[in-house]
Structure formats: C-alpha cells, structure tokens
Amino acid sequence: MNPTVSIIVVTYNRASLISDLLDSILNQVFIDWECIIINDGGNDETDRVVGKYLRKDKRFTYIYRPAKYKKGLPGCRNYGLDLAKGTYIVFFDDDDIVHPDILRITTTAITTGTYDFCHYQKQSFIESKELPKHIMENMVIQGYIDFNWLYRLITYDYAIASCTVLWKKDFLNERFNEALQYAEEWEFYNRLFMKQQEFKGLIIENVLYFNRKHPESNTHEFYNGNRIRVLSHSRAAANLLSNYFKYIAKKETPVIQYLLTILIRNRSLSLYNHSVSLLFKGTLKRFILLLLYFILPIYLNIINKYKKWQSKSILNYF
Numbered sequence: 001m002n003p004t005v006s007i008i009v010v011t012y013n014r015a016s017l018i019s020d021l022l023d024s025i026l027n028q029v030f031i032d033w034e035c036i037i038i039n040d041g042g043n044d045e046t047d048r049v050v051g052k053y054l055r056k057d058k059r060f061t062y063i064y065r066p067a068k069y070k071k072g073l074p075g076c077r078n079y080g081l082d083l084a085k086g087t088y089i090v091f092f093d094d095d096d097i098v099h100p101d102i103l104r105i106t107t108t109a110i111t112t113g114t115y116d117f118c119h120y121q122k123q124s125f126i127e128s129k130e131l132p133k134h135i136m137e138n139m140v141i142q143g144y145i146d147f148n149w150l151y152r153l154i155t156y157d158y159a160i161a162s163c164t165v166l167w168k169k170d171f172l173n174e175r176f177n178e179a180l181q182y183a184e185e186w187e188f189y190n191r192l193f194m195k196q197q198e199f200k201g202l203i204i205e206n207v208l209y210f211n212r213k214h215p216e217s218n219t220h221e222f223y224n225g226n227r228i229r230v231l232s233h234s235r236a237a238a239n240l241l242s243n244y245f246k247y248i249a250k251k252e253t254p255v256i257q258y259l260l261t262i263l264i265r266n267r268s269l270s271l272y273n274h275s276v277s278l279l280f281k282g283t284l285k286r287f288i289l290l291l292l293y294f295i296l297p298i299y300l301n302i303i304n305k306y307k308k309w310q311s312k313s314i315l316n317y318f
Helices: 019-024 046-056 073-083 102-110 145-155 184-196 220-221 228-249 253-265 269-279 283-317
Strands: 005-011 033-039 060-064 088-093 117-125 141-145 165-168 201-212
Touching: 005 019, 005 046, 005 073, 019 046, 019 073, 019 088, 019 165, 033 046, 046 060, 046 088, 073 088, 088 102, 102 117, 102 201, 145 184, 145 253, 184 228, 220 228, 228 253, 228 269, 253 269, 253 283, 269 283
Parallel strands: 005 033, 005 088, 033 060, 117 201
Antiparallel strands: 088 165, 117 165, 141 201
16 A cells, blocks of 8 residues: 655765654654655765664665666656655655654645645754754644746745645656756746646645755855856756746746846856847847846946945944
C-alpha cells in the first residue's frame, strides 16, 4: 500500500547536520509517510549516520543518485520525484528541521478543498534549541494562490520556497531544470504555473518549517557573489522569460522588466543579448534594450551614492 506523503531529502556531505532533520521526521504525529534520502555523491560519514535511521525505521530509503540524473539538487530531486509513491510530495533540506505537526496539518489543510498545493510558513534559526516542540491544535488559513498571482510569484513579491509546500503529486508533471545550481525551485514552480494556468493553492499561517542559517548554504553563496550561483540565477531568469513569452497570452511589462533586470544586475550580457534578440523584434527596440544593459548599472550606482550622501547630510544636520 502506497504512503500518503513522500518526503524527498537530498544530501551532500551533511553528516553533522542531517540527524536533526531525520529526528524531526521520526517525531511526526502523522505516520503515513515514506522518506527518500538521496546522496549526491558525498564522501563524509553520511552513510553511517543515515544507516542508524534505516535500521530504526523501514519508512526511510537511502540511495545514491545514478548517473542518469545530473549532479546537483535538481537532478536528485527529479530522481526522488520519479521514485515517489505518495499522493503528496514534500521536499525537506538536509540541514533544516521540521515541526512535529507539519505533515498532519498540511495533509488536513489540502483536503479541505480542491487544492493543488498547501503553502506554509518558515522560520530561520541558528541553534536548534530555539525551536518550538509543542503540537499545534489548528491550522489557520491565510489565503489562496491562483494564476492571478503569477506576477507576485515571479517577482518574489510572494516567495514560495521549495521546502514550504506540500504538493499533490499529480500536479507536479514538470521536472527541475538540471542545468541550474541556484534558483531552480523559482524557475521550476513558475514554469509549472505558466504551463498549467488552472491551479489553486492554499496558504496557511502556521510556521512548520525551520531553515538553518549557515555559511555553506547555496543562498549564502549567492549573496556573496559565487559565480556558479549567480550564473544559475541568470539562466533561471532567461528560461522564465522565454516561457513567459511562449505560454502567457496577456503579457505584463513589469514581469518582462523584472526578469531582464536580473540579467543586468547579474552582468549576464550573453544571456541578456540572447533573450532580447530572441523575444523582441525590431532593430531599434533591441538596440535600446542593449543600451539599457550598460546604462542601468551606472544610473543605479549614482542613485545609491546620492542616497548615501543625502543620509549623511541629514545626520550632519542633527
């Protein structure tokens, strides 16, 4: 008999952290789950650490990513999706912790109506001892997500993190782009929404996921200028821009501007030039947009310097 929920965990050299996550999964009030742990080729003590949980509970499965799937988070998650047997899918990161009521509350919430996914809230932490361990009694509905939210989702006005959503497996008929090493979830979900268009998600206020802050995370590397992460962010934006023109009939200028600005900020000239040439007809328009690539950073730099100068002037006044 298939489980209700398939939990997909990708791990890579996190032997020192993954126990916290696996303990929090074992502590779930809701018990009808399987947990597929996929090792992306690490060489630390993860086998030994995870082995303890395999002997403790048969609901855990531990496998290495095969060569068929590209190394990295997207390839491993695609492998997990292809293996998953549950009615619902949830992704957890190997360095985080989940609330003991996360599966009970989200599976209850998603069945209160015809929903394709349930989005819950997360909270950052440094020390796990800070986290609440109490059981929640009720879920609190905050709102609903549908195709009208596409602008907000693409522009991060409302962000959906990969580990803060319980999905209906049948809704996930796309796969992660395995060429990406950052922003792969943003590209994946918005591509999914663009193609399907008919969807409805439930938002609940409950904080059910706890993401650990540390310097080895992909997000930390991106904001510190790691070129692999920055280039991946640009590729994700270029892919979304291409899909936006392909699938969306009524195009909104702010969405196009937002995605092009990502390419400008990341200094991805080749991707920017390719996107402009592919999507915009007319030599003059392409020329203006190419000129914008070089002018916008100068303009933003002047604005930032002016704001700093203005701030200092106000402080000197007092």
